[in-house]
Amino acid sequence: xxxxxxxxxxxxxxxxEASVLAVHVLGGGIWVGVMVFSIFVxxxxxxxxxxxxxxxxxxxxxxxxxxxxxxxxxxxxxxASGVGLSLWPGHGIVSEGPTAGLWLGIYAAKLAxxxxxxxxxxxxxxxxxxxxxxATPEELxxxxxxxxxxxxxxxxxxxxxxxxxxxxxxxxx
Numbered sequence: 001x002x003x004x005x006x007x008x009x010x011x012x013x014x015x016x017e018a019s020v021l022a023v024h025v026l027g028g029g030i031w032v033g034v035m036v037f038s039i040f041v042x043x044x045x046x047x048x049x050x051x052x053x054x055x056x057x058x059x060x061x062x063x064x065x066x067x068x069x070x071x072x073x074x075x076x077x078x079x080a081s082g083v084g085l086s087l088w089p090g091h092g093i094v095s096e097g098p099t100a101g102l103w104l105g106i107y108a109a110k111l112a113x114x115x116x117x118x119x120x121x122x123x124x125x126x127x128x129x130x131x132x133x134x135a136t137p138e139e140l141x142x143x144x145x146x147x148x149x150x151x152x153x154x155x156x157x158x159x160x161x162x163x164x165x166x167x168x169x170x171x172x173x
Contacts (some may be wrong), residue, residue, distance in 0.1 A: 024081035033160045039151040068125050106168045117157040
């Protein structure tokens with residue numbers, strides 16, 4: 001193969017690797033950032049701005065309307081790129097050697113944490129939002145508190161997943 005074709009092939013492989021890494025790392029980072037902003041900034045500050053709970057609820061419903069499927073698409077991108085990285089040379093699953101068990105444990109933990117975060121998102125999207133939409137004023141505080149707790153679990157699962165990903169990368173290097 002001519003040197004210039006080999007060099008181009010090498011650059012295309014590196015660009016592909018960087019693209020998969022970018023989707024995975026940025027997707028996870030964005031998901032954590034949006035959740036932190038929503039739970040610890042947007043909701044508390046917006047709630048202070050509105051005098052009536054009904055006005056706040058109308059505002060929040062307007063803000064989140066249509067976001068569910070964008071988040072699902074982002075989650076699919078994170079999962080697909082993670083699986084892709086697990087098969088990529090230099091990033092792939094370590095299945096042999098003295099540290100294989102540790103690496104497989106990290107990989108399993110990352111999958112479990114992703115499953116937990118995705119399950120929490122599904123619960124919020126398809127169970128809690130409908131409950132919140134039709135809640136009476138008496139029911140609303142308990143539902144909002146549950147939203148907050150589930151959101152914190154999602155943040156912790158995703159943040160831990162990011163840390164495990166970085167640790168696995170640094171540990172491999």
